[in-house]
Amino acid sequence: MNKLTKALLASAVCMVPYNALATESINITVASSHPLAVPWVGFIKSHFMAKTDEILAGTGNYEIDWQEAFGGQLYKINATLTSVEQGITDIGWVFSMLEPAKLPLSQASSYAPFATANPPAQLALTWDLMQSNDEFRKEWEQYNIKVLGLTGTDSYDVYTAEPVNTFADLDGIKLSAPGVLGNWLRGTGANAVDGALTTYYTDIQTGVSEGTLSLALGILPTKTYEVAPYISRFDIGTAFSGAVAINKDTWDGLPEEVQNAMVEAGAYYTESHANDLVERHEAAIDKMVEVGAGQSTPVTVIKIPDAEREAWVNNLPDIATEWVEELEGRGVGARAFMKAYMEGLRDRGEAPVRNWDENL
Missing domain, CATH: 3.40.190.170 (Bacterial extracellular solute-binding protein, family 7)
Incomplete structure (x- = not known):
């Protein structure tokens, strides 16, 4: 390599931007x-x-x-x-x-x-x-x-070891639910057991609970359908x-x-x-039915009639107002926030089965 070629190469290297040579x-x-x-x-x-x-x-x-x-x-x-x-x-x-x-x-x-x-x-x-x-x-x-x-979340349903066909069937059973969502079981007669996706399988398997209030995209990967093969489609909504x-x-x-x-x-x-x-919500439910077909108790989807779903909604206490009043007593602006949340849903074309802000 002659001196001129070396000089040209050195010059070219010097012209390369610094940030191209030094990624942090x-x-x-x-x-x-x-x-x-x-x-x-x-x-x-x-x-x-x-x-x-x-x-x-x-x-x-x-x-x-x-x-x-x-x-x-x-x-x-x-x-x-x-x-x-x-x-x-x-x-x-x-x-x-x-x-x-x-x-x-x-x-x-x-x-x-x-x-x-x-x-x-x-x-x-x-x-x-x-x-x-x-x-x-x-x-x-x-x-x-x-x-x-x-x-x-995707929409919540009820996954149980024994079939739940009606709202009345919830009475007396123990259902795992994550923290605050246990409030969704008030007025149903079911007993909430605090838990999470990482605990549901073992809790149901060992009898700590008899099922769970949960969502398809969590139940599928954790294989909870193996111990709770009955999927009752109440379509409670997302959170x-x-x-x-x-x-x-x-x-x-x-x-x-x-x-x-x-x-x-x-x-x-x-x-x-x-x-x-x-x-993926519906696809997850279909997949659970497919992979759970060979279980000792096959995965079964139970379509809950609208009247049974409405019975659940109507039997719930006014949990939104209770929540607002409890937080307002602690100085938290829950009333304005719940109103903004419900109004925001309706503004986006949603039609809540129950208007939780009507008594605020």
Whole structure:
């Protein structure tokens, strides 16, 4: 190689932009109490993390070195909020349904059953409320976290070891339910047993409960249909269940470009997850029937008549008003929030079976 060629090569190297030669790697731990097989957790990896990587690759300035700890490797179901708050994980899924004391306004949809079975409308409304309602946003931010994306549920039904054909059949049975959703069983005669997707199988298998109030996209991957093969389609509706959140100290230490990428990825995650809930709900029930056909007790779907569904709605006490009055007594603005939630659903074309704000 002659001197002129060497000089030209050296000059070319000097002309390469610095950021093309020096991509900064940032270590981020991402964790959850639930496994990746649960759809909204799996979407953290396939949608939130992947989208963040895709956006950052556009400039090449930064890349994330993801340290994954899904499926309860770092913490269990009872510590999803504190683990993000304390920095045990940088990013994690916070299960708001199990945090009624710390995240009171986040329980609004759980006190308004049979109001909507439309996850995209519900999560879009919840995101709007998080931007417009300071009290709602601050009840999350006070725990040293920033919300990046929202999670919800597909519609709830009843999964039992023995068939439930009517509203009256609920009387006296023990049903597992996550935290605050036990309120949906008031007035039915059923007894709520506190639990989560990670406990339902064992609880039913050992007789702690006789079934569960749950959702198809959680029951399918956890195989709870093996011990609760009867699916009673009450179509109780959907609920806001939590958020993908980042520790605020971690967030403050990130470059603006990375922050912007995560915000965009969080919005993408929320929208994709909401649409997926709609698309996969019926498919999940069909799949349980298919894979459970060879069980000693085959998976059986029981279509509940509208009159039996209405009996459930009408026998519920006014749990929304009770919730509002209890929180207002503690200085929490639940009345305005519940009204905004119900009005927001109707504005988006939803037709609640019961207008939970009518007595507020």
